[in-house]
Amino acid sequence: MHIPDGFIDAPTSLAAGAVAVGGLAVCLHKSAEVMEEKQAPLAGLVAAFLFAVQMLNFPVAGGTSGHLLGGALAAVLVGPYLGALCVTVVLTVQALLFADGGLSALGLNVVNMALVGAFAGYGVFLLARRYLPATRSGIAAASGVAALLSVVLASTAFTVEYAIGGTGGASLGRVAGAMLGVHVLIGIGEALITTVAVSTVLAARPDLVHGAVGRLAAAQANRPGPSTTTGPEPATALGG
Numbered sequence: 001m002h003i004p005d006g007f008i009d010a011p012t013s014l015a016a017g018a019v020a021v022g023g024l025a026v027c028l029h030k031s032a033e034v035m036e037e038k039q040a041p042l043a044g045l046v047a048a049f050l051f052a053v054q055m056l057n058f059p060v061a062g063g064t065s066g067h068l069l070g071g072a073l074a075a076v077l078v079g080p081y082l083g084a085l086c087v088t089v090v091l092t093v094q095a096l097l098f099a100d101g102g103l104s105a106l107g108l109n110v111v112n113m114a115l116v117g118a119f120a121g122y123g124v125f126l127l128a129r130r131y132l133p134a135t136r137s138g139i140a141a142a143s144g145v146a147a148l149l150s151v152v153l154a155s156t157a158f159t160v161e162y163a164i165g166g167t168g169g170a171s172l173g174r175v176a177g178a179m180l181g182v183h184v185l186i187g188i189g190e191a192l193i194t195t196v197a198v199s200t201v202l203a204a205r206p207d208l209v210h211g212a213v214g215r216l217a218a219a220q221a222n223r224p225g226p227s228t229t230t231g232p233e234p235a236t237a238l239g240g
Helices: 010-034 039-054 071-078 080-098 106-131 136-165 172-204 215-222
Strands: none
Touching: 010 080, 010 106, 010 136, 039 071, 039 080, 071 080, 071 106, 071 136, 071 172, 080 106, 106 136, 136 172
8 A cells, every 4th residue: 555656646746745734734733622631642552553563464365465554543542633643653654764655655645544544434433333332342343344444445545546647557447456456355454453453442441442432421321220119208297
């Protein structure tokens, strides 16, 4: 999913860079407004976890491999605005220190994996959460669905960018088929990792999971309490 230098032409890369800068500016502003004190260290842990896990590849069909993108996971844990910033930090470090994704393509990668991954993933999460039980397992399952579809949507964004300014020489149909087919499989792996990660945090500190805030408490409040049988009120003695 990391786009190298020169794979997308300069005008398209510049346009994506402008979109990325604008989107990240909004994320910074919104994060400053809504971020709670306890989310700051969690955001650092999320970024560190994404960085570590993205370095690990798992095999996919046809000799290819994939890795966690992390947009949906970050959004569920710390919210889409702060989640997009976490993914962006990871992508920037990878590009600068490990040449994983080109510097000229950094804007493209931020758009696809940070902005599309976090915001589209969180939108899918909210939709799935609405139809799943308001339990820890329901929230974890919703995060898995979001992770799967966020990867597919990110690969779709890349396909659109390639259609606009691709320089690889391959036909659009071939690129689209390869990207979508492989990333459905990568999305399954992403869904499994995300579900396990969210389940683990929910088991330990559900109050830290942004996507569960208010959801579990509301479900608990709506549960009927133990039934109690009340008898007739005792007669009141009237003095006179």
